Amino acid sequence: MAPREIERPRFGVLNGLSHVALAVWALLIVAPLLWTFLASFKSNAEIFGDPLQLPGALRLDAWGRAWDTAHIGRYMLNTVIVVLFGTAGTMVFGSMAAYVLARYRFPGSRLIYYYFVAGLAFPVFLALGPLFFVVKQVGLLNSHVGLVLVYVAYSLPFTVFFLAAFFRTLPEAVAEAAQIDGASHTRTFFQIMVPMARPGLISITIFNVLGQWNQYLLPLVLLAGDPDKWVLTQGIARISTLAGYEADWPGLFAALSITILPVMIVYIIFQRQIQSGLGSGALK
Amino acid sequence: MERLRRYGFVAGFLAVPLVLYTVFVISPYVQAFQLALTSWNGYSSIVRYVGLDNFGRLFQDEVFWRALRNHGILLLVLPLVTILIALVFAFLLNLGGGTRGAGMKGVWGSNFYRTVFFFPQVLAVAVVGVLFQAVYRPDEDGVINGVLARFGVDPVGWLIEPDLALWSIIAVMVWQAVGFYVVLFSAGMAAIPKDYFEAAALDGANRLRLFFSITLPLLRDTVQVGWIYLGIAAFDGFALIQVLAGDKGEPDGATTILPITIYNTAFSYQKVGYASAMGVALFFLTVTFAVLTLRTTRRERVEL
Numbered sequence: 001m002a003p004r005e006i007e008r009p010r011f012g013v014l015n016g017l018s019h020v021a022l023a024v025w026a027l028l029i030v031a032p033l034l035w036t037f038l039a040s041f042k043s044n045a046e047i048f049g050d051p052l053q054l055p056g057a058l059r060l061d062a063w064g065r066a067w068d069t070a071h072i073g074r075y076m077l078n079t080v081i082v083v084l085f086g087t088a089g090t091m092v093f094g095s096m097a098a099y100v101l102a103r104y105r106f107p108g109s110r111l112i113y114y115y116f117v118a119g120l121a122f123p124v125f126l127a128l129g130p131l132f133f134v135v136k137q138v139g140l141l142n143s144h145v146g147l148v149l150v151y152v153a154y155s156l157p158f159t160v161f162f163l164a165a166f167f168r169t170l171p172e173a174v175a176e177a178a179q180i181d182g183a184s185h186t187r188t189f190f191q192i193m194v195p196m197a198r199p200g201l202i203s204i205t206i207f208n209v210l211g212q213w214n215q216y217l218l219p220l221v222l223l224a225g226d227p228d229k230w231v232l233t234q235g236i237a238r239i240s241t242l243a244g245y246e247a248d249w250p251g252l253f254a255a256l257s258i259t260i261l262p263v264m265i266v267y268i269i270f271q272r273q274i275q276s277g278l279g280s281g282a283l284k
Numbered sequence: 285m286e287r288l289r290r291y292g293f294v295a296g297f298l299a300v301p302l303v304l305y306t307v308f309v310i311s312p313y314v315q316a317f318q319l320a321l322t323s324w325n326g327y328s329s330i331v332r333y334v335g336l337d338n339f340g341r342l343f344q345d346e347v348f349w350r351a352l353r354n355h356g357i358l359l360l361v362l363p364l365v366t367i368l369i370a371l372v373f374a375f376l377l378n379l380g381g382g383t384r385g386a387g388m389k390g391v392w393g394s395n396f397y398r399t400v401f402f403f404p405q406v407l408a409v410a411v412v413g414v415l416f417q418a419v420y421r422p423d424e425d426g427v428i429n430g431v432l433a434r435f436g437v438d439p440v441g442w443l444i445e446p447d448l449a450l451w452s453i454i455a456v457m458v459w460q461a462v463g464f465y466v467v468l469f470s471a472g473m474a475a476i477p478k479d480y481f482e483a484a485a486l487d488g489a490n491r492l493r494l495f496f497s498i499t500l501p502l503l504r505d506t507v508q509v510g511w512i513y514l515g516i517a518a519f520d521g522f523a524l525i526q527v528l529a530g531d532k533g534e535p536d537g538a539t540t541i542l543p544i545t546i547y548n549t550a551f552s553y554q555k556v557g558y559a560s561a562m563g564v565a566l567f568f569l570t571v572t573f574a575v576l577t578l579r580t581t582r583r584e585r586v587e588l
Contacts (some may be wrong), residue, residue: 012533022393023375025401026401029403031427032418035418094301096297096300100294100297114498115305121571123543125522125562125563125566126314126540126563126564127309128563129312129550129563130311130312130316130319130560134308149308157309160296168339184293185293212312213408235408236408237414237527240414245414253418256414260407266406
């Protein structure tokens with residue numbers, strides 16, 4: 001009997017080189033993260049010693065210091081609050097606007113759609129100075145409410161753009177049937193269209209959560225005056241500066257580990273959705 | 285009545301998003317264009333219009349030119365290197381396993397690699413910056429220099445040497461970006477029909493040939509999208525450079541890019557009008573970049 005398929009693994013030079021290249025890149029990514037994690041258990045002396053050495057003992061005090069003295073817990077809480085309300089607001093208002101612009105014809109609907117999408121063309125830097133004064137004028141400088149509103153506003157262009165395209169692909173028939181049965185426009189939206197648009201909503205939610213969680217520039221400008229309200233990214237930058245003066249390097253690396261770990265856990269659980277969420281944004 | 289209800293619904297759904305967007309996004313942009321023509325300092329009640337003076341000053345501003353030059357390097361090198369590495373990895377992960385059984389496979393362990401490669405993308409840039417401060421430390425305690433010391437190499441001032449600093453920072457940006465483009469290109473490669481590869485492989489094409497003759501031409505659109513995204517990411521290099529190189533783009537402005545210069549001019553030197561002019565210049569650069577990219581990469585598309 002002749003073998004139908006010859007399962008011949010190839011150990012060619014090219015194959016070997018590919019694996020080496022992939023493994024080296026993986027190591028380049030894992031090594032700094034692992035080093036940071038290990039350094040949070042080291043003493044100052046060990047950190048300044050041989051960088052390849054393991055910590056001599058499992059010291060947890062740096063983690064405590066990062067949490068208490070360096071306020072990493074407060075920064076994290078601030079970030080969670082801001083991102084929670086920021087993303088929720090973005091999704092509610094973004095999907096409402098996108099739905100109306102995608103499914104209803106009225107005078108000026110195209111114009112309003114392009115008005116929103118135009119926001120994608122401008123770099124945030126252009127608006128930075130004036131934005132500071134706008135937020136100051138409405139009295140929301142150094143407040144989480146102000147930051148949340150600004151996050152929502154700046155997330156709208158992409159969210160509207162993405163979701164409008166998504167709502168257009170949904171079938172007409174279901175919404176029409178609901179209307180004939182006497183459902184109001186609002187009810188049709190919340191009870192019929194939103195559940196149907198779930199895959200698109202999930203992708204763009206992930207996109208917005210990541211974007212707002214990692215935002216550095218806007219809080220830097222809008223929360224500058226009140227360190228108690230700072231978000232994680234600002235906090236880390238400050239702890240990094242302070243670590244230089246106070247020589248508390250284990251504290252810095254513990255703070256970094258505390259910031260990275262939750263993100264890593266969420267990523268490992270939701271990696272498929274995160275990859276497709278960020279990727280679909282680019283491919284639309 | 286139904287018509288009225290319909291318009292009421294539309295207006296109700298659009299009101300809040302429109303107000304938020306107009307107040308916090310559009311109005312600052314409009315003001316920026318307006319302020320670019322003034323010499324406003326951010327607090328005085330008198331706003332003096334100076335016409336195009338700010339733009340004239342830009343042309344003589346050494347810091348602006350240095351920022352522009354660095355920006356140009358970033359704009360060219362970041363997309364080129366990232367896309368190159370990502371293309372090769374995406375090819376290996378999706379098709380590099382050769383033709384075994386029915387169709388093409390990735391190399392062994394491709395899921396693991398994809399997961400690891402993508403991870404830096406979800407880390408905040410500020411966090412990455414602090415992380416690489418430790419990696420790049422100029423003495424033997426730095427992660428890289430410590431490893432180098434084992435091989436008897438003297439410590440390198442990754443972020444201190446003016447000729448080296450910008451490249452070190454670009455390396456971090458590439459480090460963070462590659463995974464995203466591996467995923468992006470993988471999606472593009474998945475859309476290429478498998479029989480193309482099988483037919484070519486039957487005709488005796490090796491993997492290098494498959495990559496250059498099939499994958500690359502059919503991936504053109506995706507690569508183009510990637511190039512524009514990276515170009516815009518280059519403009520967003522602010523957080524990383526601010527954390528890694530400090531407010532002024534140390535050493536001595538060697539790593540400064542336009543966003544850094546704008547931020548300092550507006551908030552450290554209180555020259556809001558002048559900073560706005562820089563912002564307007566940056567805006568036109570972005571638009572030019574996007575248009576040029578679309579123009580030069582637009583050729584006849586390969587139809588599937």
